[in-house]
Amino acid sequence: MSLYAMDRARLGELYEALGALGRVYLPTRKNGASAFLPYGEEGSEADLSLLLCDKSPKDLFFPQSEELVKFRLTGAEIALQEAARQKEPFVLFGVKACDLQAIEVLDRVFLAEPVDSFYQSRREHATVVALACARPAESCFCTAFGIDPTSPQGPCDAVAWLTESALYLRPCTEKGETIVSCFAGFAPADEKEVAAQQAAARAVLGRLPYGQLDLSRFGEASDELALFDHPAWEELSAHCLGCGSCTFSCPTCQCYDIRDYDTGKGVLRFRCWDSCMYKDFTMMAHGTPRKTQKERFRQRFLHKLVYYPKNNGGLFSCVGCGRCVKKCPANLHMIRVAKALGGEPRAQ
């Protein structure tokens, strides 16, 4: 599809214009952290040049906590009222290639039969604009998962490139076209500047320390039992605090809990993010099959590298965003795990 460009100095005007399509969520700095926040909030600063937001856009589709149903109890009778689904359209602008792939990973979970209607209503009301990376960082290893950050692919409506002077945009759906038509500042453009940026970024990618991480032992055809029994888990997990920072910052972690809250006037049932790193995650009346942190740690990583790919045609559910690499207080993460498991021969 055609490529358009606009003057970078007019980004503020673009954000205003996008308001016509719904609330606009942008990579934003606020209180020393970054996240996808609605444009124009007090004390916040939208910044498309952020490489990766601390918080992934996951919660726009799968909120950290959301209401499912309300119960009113009168005597023996129960009346229930379903929580509202998303009805307002919104624009999610500036999703990097890894986070975009993460949406694909979540789609395959929540949109598989039986469809999660809460997630689905948000996906349907979103216009997603991906943004290519100009300067990948040391902690990035998306390329190990076959992701090209200079040309994001996945469930989006348009792909954008931000250069020194311009924002380029290539719509890939009808919704994507509306972005061009709602702002008069766009004009047809040629590929030259985009191609130059891609070439420069690819040169950086080639030098990233973990970009070529060997994942050949994992994936759809991997030996699930051998990896499960690998001797490295013991040592790898020894210093895991079970804090869940990795799962909460991960754009693909999808585990949730369902809980009830007594409001005094009735009972509210909500779901919230949960973590397989927590001890009570699998706890039952008679105990848990994952007794120590080793089992819980192993679950998180094997899910990303083996279990999910086996159920999803080889697609990994780690996208190499590097958030867990930066967030873990014990410095344990995907790269260390993949290296430890990949480098040693199969235990007999």
Add this chain to the structure above:
Amino acid sequence: MPNDPLIPMIGVVTDVRRDTPDVKTFRVNALTGGKNFAHMPGQCAMLSIPGVGEAMFSITSSPTNTEYLEFSIKKCGCLTDWLHRLEAGAQLTIRGPYGNGFPVEGALLGQDLLFIAGGIGLAPLRSVINYVLDKRERYGKVDIVYGARSADDLVDLEEIRASWAHAPGVDVHLTIDRAQEGWEGNVGFVPNYVRELGFAPTATALVCGPPIMIKFVLGALAELGFARTQVYTTMELRMKCGVGKCGRCNIGSKYVCKDGPVFRMDQLDELPDEY
């Protein structure tokens, strides 16, 4: 029907029966009468008391029962304590059915069937047994080995004696752990009893009960020459969603709520030993 798998329906408890000191069987109907949904033997449902909790239970009644769903529930925690306090007329929430169930219309057709249950493990098998007895001509000989701590802990003893024991081509073998006054059946643990009875390894075995019993029964069946491909069992893990999305109940790459709870032993052998 609600518009989302996580939104439950209302169920009405229309009958409560005490089976053993800690097991009660609950009959559940839809608000408008009849069943909340149809199911296959071995499938489960999420029951909840709002404000208390929600948990997965196997559906004890047979699909051939067109009037209601039944659940035999052992008191063993917060939600089950509350459920045990319910009386006829009370409402609860229900959603389902979940899981694969036993292959009653597949691999089990035409086979001799050996049911082996311990304690509350009869709950999921009762659905299959009644289904098989209602479609008797589709299956071969049926043997039911059922054991519990004491005669008082045998669930559905009445139904077993009144109906199963007299069904054509069905042999019922009851056993209790320790001798007890008035008990004329076998005394001893289920695995040993299975060994003593010595079944021909041409049958298909369906095993349900406490993990330790299952383990020893599998040993006994192996001694009798049963292949792992001839033995089915059900798994129980903590569940929240029931539809393979909350990430809670997996054994390796399989979700017990969706790919189970029924597994053939050779299928379990391919999964990590984490259950």
